[in-house]
Amino acid sequence: MKILYGVQGTGNGHITRARLMAKALKKQDIEVDFLFSGRPVEQYFDMHDFGDYQCYKGLSFVTESGRVNMLKTAKRNLSAAIFTEVNTLDLGGYDLVLNDFEPISAWAAKQQKITSISISHQAALKYPVPKQGSSWFDELLLHHFAPVDLSLGCHWHHFGCPILPPFVEVPDHVQQLSHQILVYLPFENADNIAEFLKPFSQFQFYVYHSVKPILPLPDNIHWHGFSRQGFKQHLAQCGGVIGNAGFELASEAMALGKKLLVKPLLGQFEQSANVAALDLLAAADSMQTLDRSKLFRWLKAPSPKPISYPKVGDALAIWLKSGQWHQSQSLCDELWAQVELPENWHKRQ
Numbered sequence: 001m002k003i004l005y006g007v008q009g010t011g012n013g014h015i016t017r018a019r020l021m022a023k024a025l026k027k028q029d030i031e032v033d034f035l036f037s038g039r040p041v042e043q044y045f046d047m048h049d050f051g052d053y054q055c056y057k058g059l060s061f062v063t064e065s066g067r068v069n070m071l072k073t074a075k076r077n078l079s080a081a082i083f084t085e086v087n088t089l090d091l092g093g094y095d096l097v098l099n100d101f102e103p104i105s106a107w108a109a110k111q112q113k114i115t116s117i118s119i120s121h122q123a124a125l126k127y128p129v130p131k132q133g134s135s136w137f138d139e140l141l142l143h144h145f146a147p148v149d150l151s152l153g154c155h156w157h158h159f160g161c162p163i164l165p166p167f168v169e170v171p172d173h174v175q176q177l178s179h180q181i182l183v184y185l186p187f188e189n190a191d192n193i194a195e196f197l198k199p200f201s202q203f204q205f206y207v208y209h210s211v212k213p214i215l216p217l218p219d220n221i222h223w224h225g226f227s228r229q230g231f232k233q234h235l236a237q238c239g240g241v242i243g244n245a246g247f248e249l250a251s252e253a254m255a256l257g258k259k260l261l262v263k264p265l266l267g268q269f270e271q272s273a274n275v276a277a278l279d280l281l282a283a284a285d286s287m288q289t290l291d292r293s294k295l296f297r298w299l300k301a302p303s304p305k306p307i308s309y310p311k312v313g314d315a316l317a318i319w320l321k322s323g324q325w326h327q328s329q330s331l332c333d334e335l336w337a338q339v340e341l342p343e344n345w346h347k348r349q
Helices: 012-027 070-077 081-088 103-112 136-144 190-197 228-237 247-256 269-281 292-299 312-322 329-336 343-348
Strands: 002-008 031-037 054-056 096-100 116-120 150-153 177-184 204-208 221-224 238-243 259-262
Touching: 002 012, 002 103, 012 031, 012 096, 012 116, 012 247, 012 312, 031 103, 081 103, 096 103, 103 116, 136 269, 177 228, 190 204, 190 221, 190 292, 204 228, 228 238, 228 247, 238 247, 238 292, 247 259, 247 269, 259 269, 259 292, 312 329
Parallel strands: 002 031, 002 096, 031 054, 096 116, 116 150, 177 204, 177 238, 204 221, 238 259
Antiparallel strands: none
């Protein structure tokens, strides 16, 4: 079996899931080529797991100060480039296209009549899971941005729908250093983040961001550029995580038993939906702005128990190799049967 795996490159969560799947597919001796789009080539990092991968321009969102700028997003993406990329992508020789919300490979598979399967969090949002603030445009985007033959979504809870648990890989050594806080707010202004954290001098904040603040940093704020290994180390040892409401980081925090404070990227439907689910399950605290009063209360809160999610990637790779692609319900049931969800989640579902 030979697979083309298309991955949305705008968020590191998509890449994290693909990295886990790369290992799982290799265990099954499945040949895989990777295609990434939505991010400039020079901005990808730690990509050795993907071999000789391809990069395309694709489609992406423009964000400014924690909000999607729809006008600039439209201007960036309204070009003939994506049609050229779709038309020139040759899928000859591939048995299957796997897709993580990536439009070039999805539309090329549709055009060339190659079976395509979505493995993404966005696919879960097609079901009646918790959502808020969606518009007709969001629903249109959800169903037509990266169209596939079969959708396999993933979420923190099944919500009574045929979806998978999250794809998470827990490190061997996990600590709970309550005074250390990991901060990942890539869409926020760097100086705004520093000012937000500055008063809480009794805590050590480890911030990962692509831009350094202009103003001097106090001793309790440690600033880092993007580094997968450094990030994973701080995630494993921290007492809590402050992040945007992306799916993958929240999944890792839950699996590690880290308390979570999220600020969604405003105007981004997926993150608004994630906040709705987190609020319903009482799985995290949320804020719409960099709210120091909420941060103060959250810092005093205890850590939750870790959730032991199964090895979804390994089970999925075996299922893909079987070729029974339209029989996904049993796969979902088998995986959720291995999960012991927090008691309060059952009361709120």
